[in-house]
Amino acid sequence: MTNRLIKLDHALLGMLHQQPMSGYDLRKIFISTPLKHFSDSPGSIYPALDRLERAGWIRGKIDANVALRPKKIFSPTARGSARLRAWLKAPITQEDIIWHIDVLMLRLSFMSGFLQTTEIVRFLESMATETSAYISSLRDYFRGVSSEMPISAKLALRGGIEAYEDRLRFVRSAIKELKLAK
Amino acid sequence: MTNRLIKLDHALLGMLHQQPMSGYDLRKIFISTPLKHFSDSPGSIYPALDRLERAGWIRGKIDANVALRPKKIFSPTARGSARLRAWLKAPITQEDIIWHIDVLMLRLSFMSGFLQTTEIVRFLESMATETSAYISSLRDYFRGVSSEMPISAKLALRGGIEAYEDRLRFVRSAIKELKLAK
DNA sequence: CGATACATGTAACCGGTTACATGATTTT
DNA sequence: AAAATCATGTAACCGGTTACATGTATCG
Numbered sequence: 001m002t003n004r005l006i007k008l009d010h011a012l013l014g015m016l017h018q019q020p021m022s023g024y025d026l027r028k029i030f031i032s033t034p035l036k037h038f039s040d041s042p043g044s045i046y047p048a049l050d051r052l053e054r055a056g057w058i059r060g061k062i063d064a065n066v067a068l069r070p071k072k073i074f075s076p077t078a079r080g081s082a083r084l085r086a087w088l089k090a091p092i093t094q095e096d097i098i099w100h101i102d103v104l105m106l107r108l109s110f111m112s113g114f115l116q117t118t119e120i121v122r123f124l125e126s127m128a129t130e131t132s133a134y135i136s137s138l139r140d141y142f143r144g145v146s147s148e149m150p151i152s153a154k155l156a157l158r159g160g161i162e163a164y165e166d167r168l169r170f171v172r173s174a175i176k177e178l179k180l181a182k
Numbered sequence: 183m184t185n186r187l188i189k190l191d192h193a194l195l196g197m198l199h200q201q202p203m204s205g206y207d208l209r210k211i212f213i214s215t216p217l218k219h220f221s222d223s224p225g226s227i228y229p230a231l232d233r234l235e236r237a238g239w240i241r242g243k244i245d246a247n248v249a250l251r252p253k254k255i256f257s258p259t260a261r262g263s264a265r266l267r268a269w270l271k272a273p274i275t276q277e278d279i280i281w282h283i284d285v286l287m288l289r290l291s292f293m294s295g296f297l298q299t300t301e302i303v304r305f306l307e308s309m310a311t312e313t314s315a316y317i318s319s320l321r322d323y324f325r326g327v328s329s330e331m332p333i334s335a336k337l338a339l340r341g342g343i344e345a346y347e348d349r350l351r352f353v354r355s356a357i358k359e360l361k362l363a364k
Numbered sequence: 365c366g367a368t369a370c371a372t373g374t375a376a377c378c379g380g381t382t383a384c385a386t387g388a389t390t391t392t
Numbered sequence: 393a394a395a396a397t398c399a400t401g402t403a404a405c406c407g408g409t410t411a412c413a414t415g416t417a418t419c420g
Contacts, residue, residue, distance in 0.1 A: 006379075024399050034320050034342070037281070044380050046401060051379095069388065069399045099219070105338045112332030120334055138216050150294030151363060152302055156287045159352045160216070166348035170341045181333060188407075206371050226408050228373055233407095251371045251416065 007103055008048050011038045013076060013084050014110040016058055020075040023049050035109070037102050049074060057083050085114055092126045097134050101167070117178055124175045131168045135161065189285055190230050193220045195239055195258060195266050196292040202257040204245075205231050217291070219284050231256060239265050267296055274308045279316050283349070299360055306357045313350045317343065 012026060021029075023045050030040035039045065052058045057080030063071040076084070088107050096104055104127060111120045138161045146154055194208060203211075205227050212222035221227065234240045239262030245253040258266070270289050278286055286309060293302045320343045328336050 008379085022399075023401095027399095034323050035339070039380060041381060042399090042401070043382070043403090047379080069386090071399070105341055108341070109335040109338035112334040141216050151360070152294040153291040155356045155359070156291035157217070159287055159290070159349075159356065162352050163345070163348065166345065167341075170344050174337045174341065177337070178333070190407085204371075205373090209371095221408060223409060224371090224373070225375090225410070229407080251414090253371070 006048075006051075007100075007106070008038055008044060009052055010084070010087055010103075011106055012045070012048055013052060013057055013080055013087075014106070016074050016076050017081065017084060017110070017114075020073050022063075022071045022073055024071070037106075052080070056080070084110070088114055088123075089119070092123070092130055094130050094134055097127070097130045097164075117181070121175055121178050124171050124178070128168060128171045128175070131164055131171065135164050135168065138164065188230075188233075189282075189288070190220055190226060191234055192266070192269055192285075193288055194227070194230055195234060195262055195269075196288070198240055198256050198258050199263065199266060199292070199296075202255050204253045204255050206253070219288075234262070238262070266292070270296055270305075271301065274305070274312055276312050276316055279309070279312045279346075299363070303357055303360050306353050306360070310350060310353045310357070313346055313353065317346050317350065320346065 015021065015026060015029065023042070026049075027040050027042065027045055030036045030038055030045075049058070049060070053060055053074070056077060058074045058076050060072040060074045063073055088111055092104065108120070108123070111123070115123075138157075142157055142161060146157070149157070197203070197208060197211065205224070208231075209222050209224065209227055212218045212220055212227075231240070231242070235242055235256070238259060240256045240258050242254040242256045245255055270293055274286065290302070290305070293305070297305075320339075324339055324343060328339070331339070
């Protein structure tokens with residue numbers, strides 16, 4: 001129950017660690033920043049905040065100085081922080097590389113302050129390993145079938161492979177940058 | 183009702199255009215090929231095939247030579263082909279670039295045989311335009327906030343931008359390739 | 365003889381989308 | 393006076409996930 005890994009929930013939890021906020025504030029950020037790869041509808045955010053509060057990861061306090069409608073400001077609890085850290089440190093699988101790349105990037109974005117540079121580097125190295133393995137399997141597949149594929153299908157598949165190659169290149173440059181900064 | 187644009191439905195419709203198949207065959211493809219960015223569970227595929235049949239886009243025929251359990255082979259109808267073509271030709275929005283890149287690549291993969299090369303090129307050029315516009319807005323945002331961001335957040339955002347830049351590079355090279363092939 | 369492959373389907377659950385409801389304040 | 397913004401929430405709907413059900417045939 002408290003162990004589900006819903007993307008939106010962790011996005012909210014991470015954002016509340018950077019700054020306690022209301023649901024409305026969170027929505028505004030989702031709408032106005034390019035990190036809006038998450039749902040910005042009230043029908044998803046308010047129930048998600050409920051879930052998080054029921055799970056004991058955040059706690060909401062009603063803002064006293066009520067000018068407008070009362071605001072509920074959510075802050076992470078100790079359990080919420082532990083949960084976020086655990087999520088950031090969770091091992092990377094090939095499934096993550098294939099289906100949840102956005103979640104991996106979200107995790108990366110929250111790591112400073114929670115993890116040491118060496119841990120972030122390990123995370124990225126693991127990403128590189130898994131990505132590189134997946135690229136190999138894609139190349140093998142491509143070699144086997146590309147001759148029979150129509151051109152647009154071939155292009156699409158090549159585009160898919162290149163996207164992973166580009167991601168790998170990024171991850172490796174990020175590792176270098178982190179090691180220099182350390 | 184018949185106008186929804188569900189990813190899985192169109193993926194199935196497109197695949198049935200390449201070769202009439204049963205639900206089980208479709209599942210096997212989803213499981214075994216790297217184009218498995220779509221749901222492979224029976225709980226999604228069989229209901230989806232029902233939807234498509236009810237919408238009149240495909241028609242299922244029970245395979246006569248029953249060795250094992252009877253197989254239902256689905257073929258696209260004329261209306262289904264029209265629908266697929268319309269989907270392939272639909273204009274690209276910036277939302278597609280941001281949230282449905284996988285759908286755009288899926289569309290690209292189905293285009294040969296349905297669209298002329300000039301139309302495919304137009305599709306890719308539109309992708310390039312929208313991607314490039316979105317990159318500009320991301321760069322503007324990055325310039326404004328990067329100084330205050332912790333390093334891992336900055337890396338993640340940069341990675342996001344680079345992914346779009348790489349995608350743009352791919353699209354441009356694909357345009358060149360198509361023009362040469364023509 | 366047990367496991368795996370073939371083949372289709374259903375049911376419970378869960379979360380996101382859309383749209384609506386409410387109501388005060390501020391801007392045009 | 394109307395529209396937009398602040399701020400939270402609910403309800404209907406829809407589709408995906410997971411797990412289960414069923415039954416044959418083949419492989420080890």
